[in-house]
Amino acid sequence: MSAYDHAVLALYFVFMLTISWVFRRFISDVGSYFRSGGQVLWWMAGGSAFMVSFSAWTFTGAASRAYLDGWPIIVIYFANAIGFFFNAAYFGPRMRQMRVITSMEAVRQRFGRASEQTFTWIIVPLQMLSAGIWLYGMGVFFAAAFGFEVRTTILITGLCVLLMSLLGGSWAVIASDFVQVLILIPITIVTTFLAIAHIGGFSTVVEKLSTTSFDPGKLFSDDFLIFWCIAILLKQFLSTNNLNDASRYLCVKDGSHARKAGLLAGGLFLGGLVFWFLPPMIQSATGADLAEVFPQLSKPSEGAYFAIARTVYPVGMMGLLAAGIFAATMSSMDSGLNRNAGIIVKNLYQPLLRPQASDRELLNVGKASTVALGLLVIAVAIFYSEIKDLSLFELMLKFQILVSLPYIVPLVLGLIIRRTPGWAGWSTLLVCFAVSFITTTYLDIDWAAGVFGTRDGVTAFERQNWEQGIGVFTITTAGVLWFLFTRRFYNRAPAAQREEIERFCTNIDTPVDYAREESAPASDDRQARLMGWLCIPYGSIVVLMALIPNPTIGRLAFIFCGATVITIGTLLVRFSRARPTPADRHPEQP
Incomplete structure (x- = not known):
């Protein structure tokens, strides 16, 4: 990278810190620190929702599969778009209408105190592990870009993210996410067009990739690929429409803004499919040996996106790409830190330790929690960097399916199937975790090959297709059946619990009247003017x-x-x- 690239990256860091510094003035209490006082407009919320679902993993682990296997990786991001369109059609407005500060408060309303504590103690640590994967993915990219050692890169970039998320709370997180969209989208479009021009034009791209990356025959030649595609569509629907991820809409003014935010996020995912994955596919057609290009990476294919960018970029543009990669992970990590710090304050510290705590005390505890969680994520990412035999692609999807999906399933069903007793939440979680363990232990690829047979042996991707697909279907099926079974006991639940559930259901069906319900005056023009x-x-x-x-x-x-x-x-x-x-x-x- 040239001096221009380093200058661009330094400018980006200064700009992000400036956003955090400017938006700190919007913070007046715990509600504004953790959910922006419910004032955020749809265009900021939609950009943030998109960026939170996006990370450096797209340009490392996902790009690796695009480089090695072609188009199937696009299914994940297409499924993200579908999930956000369901947000817009149904879930997003109802999430805002829950009228809470943290997602775990909604869990308490729907399932009771026992489920609130169960989900809190499980979700917060697991989300820190997930954030560690995002940070590790960014460390891999920056190590390839700068030639630094991965652990050093993780430490430096992790501390930068921590500082930015600490300064301005959820206002700074959402505002920086929106600006990061404006950085990321143009630079990926430019990368794609320059890569196409480099290889000789679009007709050359089609000619070189038609029998490899673009080959639709993979659906029938790759064992279990159709199975995997259907499973991923289901998984991403669940991942984008559950109570835990309601935080992306708790910050908006009302249900109408939530609906527009979902449409924007879905549209961005749908529009970006080509621009994120065509460059690494083109890199596969160049014939370059990535092991020689990136000897410092344990999985050289994870540097495919950077390899083509380094080949085609003008002087100075690599710094913009590095800023975009940093933005992709920063948005996932800082929103996770803010959200989980809010859960610790509102669902652990206040109810269990300090019920009478002042707003100032809760705000200080929230900031301290942000620091502690940030340092924990950095430590987790460094630990992941020591695992040599697990790719980023496999690490992320294994975690999301076998670890995260068991707690996501009941948090989706709680919004769709309303009249179940409180214990339906935590009991369904336990059932799903048990099924996840059984699936991992017994229903592996050897079992599948014995039952269904294979055409010509099992490749690494076919193994992933089966293991990820079977995990989604067994966990989801078991969770749905058990949750439906608990409906038989709803009328036996305590009257107070049934009243709380009915109140929750009434809330999510009642549109928010911002002028009547929120004490702070709307800041629509102020948001637009500052961002502009x-x-x-x-x-x-x-x-x-x-x-x-x-x-x-x-x-x-x-x-x-x-x-x-x-x-x-x-x-x-x-x-x-x-x-x-x-x-x-x-x-x-x-």
Whole structure:
């Protein structure tokens, strides 16, 4: 990387810290620190929801499968889009209408105190393990980009994310996520077009990849691939429509904004499919030996995206890509830190230790929890870096299916099947974990090969197809059957518990009236104006990078990326009020 690239990356870090510093003024209490006071507009919430579901794993582990196996990886991201469209159609508005600060408060309302504590003590540690995977994925990429040792990279980048998420709470998290979308989308579009031009045009791409990466015959030639595709569609639906992930919509003004946010996130996933995975597929057609290019990586294929980018980029653009990769993981990690710190404060510390704690005390505990959780995630990521025989792709999906899915299933069913007793939540979780263990232990690929047979032996991807697919179906089926079984006992539940469940059901069906229900005045114009004036100077600096000595196509790439950010920023400023309100001139300080 050149000095220009390092300068661009340094500018990005400064810009993110600036966002955190500016939006700290929006924090006045625990509610504003952990859910932005329920004031966030749809375009910020939708951009954040998209980025939270996105991480550096897309450019490392997922890119590795695109490089090695072609189009099947796209199924995961297509399924994400479908999941968000279900958010827009049904789940998103109802999640906002739960009227809580943390997702575990909603679990308490739906399933009772026992389930709240059970899910809290299980989910928070597991989400820290998941965040460690995201951070490890970013460490792999930065190690390839800079030639640094992976653990050092994890430590440095992890501390940067921790600082940014600590300063501004959920306001800074959501605002930075939105800006990160504006950085990530243009740079991936540029990467794709430059890669296509490098290999000789789109017709050449089709010619070279038609029998490999683009081959639809894989559905029938790869054992268990159809099975895996269906399972992933189901898994991603569950992963994007459960009570634990309600936090992405608890921050918005009302159900209408939640619906629009879901549509935006789904549209971004649907539109990005080609731009994220065509570059590593093109890299596979170049014939380069990635083991020689990245001798420091235990899985050289995880550097495929970076390899093609390094080949086609003009001077200075690698810094923008590095910023985009950092943005992808930062959004997942900082939102996770903020969300889990909120759960610790509102679902552990306050109810169990300090029921009468002041708002100031809870805010301080939340910040301390953010620091502790951030350091834990860094330690987990360093631990993952020591595992040499497990790829990022397999690590992420194994974790999501065999570990995360058991607690996700009851949190989806609780929104769809409403009249079950409180113990349906924690008991379904235990059933799903038991089935996950049985599936992993006994229903492995050797069992499948013996029962169903294989065409020509079992490849690594066919093994993953089976193990991931069977995990989704057995866990989900067992969870649904058990949850339905518990309905028989709903009328035997205590009257107070049934009243709480009925109140929960009434809430999620009742639209939010922001003006009547929220004490703080709306900050619509203030949000748009601040975001606009943050975007315009950043985009202008990117446009000025066109002055770096580069071929014409390289200069145009910088202009395109910068102009995209400027255009969005200008639109935001234009559609906000020209004159600040008194509340804007004298923001309430924490």
